[in-house]
Amino acid sequence: MLFSDPVFIFRALPLFLIIYYIAPYKLRTWVLFLAGLLFYAVNAPASLPLLILAIVINYALSSGTSSGKKGIYATAVIFNLGILIVFKALCACDFTLILPDDTILKAALPLGISFYVFKLVSYQTDLYTGRIKRAAFKDLGAYTTDFTQIISGPIARFSHTLENPNRITDSSERRISRFKNALSHICDGLTYFIAGLFLKVMIADHLSILWKELGTIGYASISTPLAWLGVVIYSLNLYFDFWGYSLMAAGLGVMVGFNFVRNFKNPYAATSVSDFYRRWHITLGEWFRDYVYIPMGGSRKGGIRTVFNLFTVWLLTGIWHGVTLNFLIWAGILLILILWEKFILSKNEILFQIFGHIHVWLIIPLTWIVFAMRSFDDLKAYFMRLIGLTVPASVINASDYIRVLTEGWMYIVPGLICLFPGIRRSFNRHRFGIVWTILLFIMFWLSVYSYCGAVANPFMYMSF
């Protein structure tokens, strides 16, 4: 059940919010915890025991961590990263287990493991360094299983979510003002949620269909203009898919009283690759900064150490996305670009500005193609088509891009428009104004319509 699923929007979410805000304060965190478990169980029942195990073990170790015992803290980190690494490794080598009764068990990455493991590591570290106090079991459970973040992040910190003044957790206020307070959280979160829903369903999901058309044709058989159009389509698709999702997640967080968690900040307005990755998937970038790069010394220990630290961060970033060659190549290219910017380009301001924009607008979109291609043959074919080389045994229709454009301009153009920071600024300032309210209303129903309007509705996006 995804956030854009009508079952979630029209059933699960309202039901949850009602129970959550009706429940007595003391039980509210439990409601959140249980909702998280339930949400996880609906989406990935087989992985639920592992999640619960992780919470229990982290809770058991947390008393040692909070009293500054290094060994226990190390155990916690090793345990958390260990389960992540084991599952990544099992998946990387396509591990299958055949039981005596012929059932085949195929290794699959437990849902959201990359996200909740990182959240737990950050919790243990913050605890060890004394930035936060030890959480009660229900708090740790609610933080880890938080349904707004369990599937694909954002990787929020404990101090940003559960420990924050926005949450209504005591009964000191009058009932009517508490009700209003809850309602205003919901209304506030709703605006983000709808904006995200629209970006995800109306823009990203449609762009994704266009992108799949390139695969349907076969990367070897696309024309060169279509290959370049594909670069634009996939880059936009990835951005709005993830940004839209993150906005929905953050909006849901606001509805339950968390602080808004910002995961994207106009990445394509960046001036360099390093700047881009300060604006893209911010919670992941900050996690690596705070728990890897800075503890290793950051850039304060001389050039060679900086290179090594950056190498480590990007190697881990690549592995975090997946243990396949394409992710390592992708991370490698980015590392080279960042080093080239940091140590060479930065010496000349004009060159830095020129190259910085070329990197953001040309090279980064090309790196997404590397990111997208799981097979090396596909990657090779795609780049051959980009520079106009013909792949053997292919049939190319030179005007294929026209069909994709006529089918897709109405998603590509709004996508490009939404790259402009001004749109977001206007939204942030005026989202309760009459114009945005009407827009959001339309965006909501358009998205719902798009999600369930296609032929034969269980498989909404299917039309062949």
Place this chain on the structure above:
Amino acid sequence: MAEHRKNRKKRNKRRHYALLISLVISTLFITVWSYFQLPRAYASYVYDPVETPVLALAMQGIHDGVYPWSGSYASETADTGVPAATGEAEMIVNAEDDTITDTTIDIPETEDDQKTDIVNPEAETAAYEDDETTSGTESETSEDPVAEETTVIETGTNDDSRLIFHGPVDDDYFNDALFIGDSRMVGLSEYCEPLDTRADFYVKKALTIYNLLDGKAIRSFDGTQKSLWEVLDEKQYGKIYIMVGINEIGVGNAEYFRDAYEQVVDKIREAQPDAFIFINSIMHVSQSKSDADSLYNNPNINARNNAIASLADNRHIFYLNINEAVDDENGALRSDITFDDIHLKGSCYEPWHEYLLAHGVK
């Protein structure tokens, strides 16, 4: 001043709630509307109350242009009393039982006998093998009013003068051909140059048999918006090839689909009395897709293919099981010639082309 600020704050608060309130009201309205229309305009939709909120039906209805006042198929289905969802469910079960033999003919229900199983036991014996070119099995489907004309499904060469498939032919055979179809046909037009340069293609992604029947205007090969019937009025064709059916698998059951198909074929016959009509089987999906999908799977496709195969009279109307050209040994689309499990890759339309070349009729 303070008063002013207070008022503004109050107004802002009210604005704050405007979106939530309008969404709640519109949701309630659409939900009530959908419930009301559930047995009426939306009767033909596959609807599972557990899987989808009822308001999804209204969305689907708007998408399909099904309104209470438009009186399209939905109401017709309601008349025959086949609740589409149940029909579909039975179909899936029955089809799955027959995955190996793949030969069941679905006997359409008669009006006064709605509760009989879709697969009639007699049909098992009257099954025909549409995969084998040597057999000339008879399929007696006496309960089917149309079947009386089409009792012999002739796919073999062991018959005499009424030899049916003359093939092979060369590409110029398609000079007076019209191709009608969904995205699979779109692919054929784009990646099979010999056909594209010779024949006319009236094709569109997501085209359904119901669109054709309705006379929905789509962008025709001359660049203008036309219904099929306008196209057929303008020019006489020698051959007409059709492939639709995958998109509408969620609408109605196989019999319902066949009825619409039959009406389309009849109307084409009327408009083009001299043309040979080739019903292309709905192309299979790959095994992995078929296994994972409760709707777009090969048993469902086979059920519909069996239904439309019976429309062939082998004089004017022919059934081409093009799946022979693209299937693997399990009767699913070969995984090496598709990327998305549904369509052929751009470089893989040749087997279909060759199959058409091998099955010309003169």
